[in-house]
Amino acid sequence: MTSVRTGDVYHRAMTELLERAIARVRALPDAMQDDAARMLLLFAGEEDGPVYQLTPEEEADLARSLAQAESGHFATDEQIQAVWAKYGP
Numbered sequence: 001m002t003s004v005r006t007g008d009v010y011h012r013a014m015t016e017l018l019e020r021a022i023a024r025v026r027a028l029p030d031a032m033q034d035d036a037a038r039m040l041l042l043f044a045g046e047e048d049g050p051v052y053q054l055t056p057e058e059e060a061d062l063a064r065s066l067a068q069a070e071s072g073h074f075a076t077d078e079q080i081q082a083v084w085a086k087y088g089p
Contacts, residue, residue, distance in 0.1 A: 016024070025036045035052070054062065068074075075083075 025033055028036065
């Protein structure tokens with residue numbers, strides 16, 4: 001990490017990767033920018049609240065998924081390959 005001088009003030013420069021990420025986030029809609037900011041602040045330890053609040057439906061889906069995982073029910077290799085073929089990386 002390097003320092004950058006602006007007038008009489010020195011600032012720590014961001015890494016190139018962080019600069020690229022911030023530039024991409026700037027192009028997002030306001031709500032998505034706020035989501036990204038909350039995640040970054042949480043990661044940096046400046047916010048204590050949740051990054052995302054699950055809806056009741058999402059909470060139910062998550063509980064169902066965790067129960068399936070706990071009982072050993074996982075997608076087959078064929079099911080995973082079908083998802084990759086449809087949506088890809």
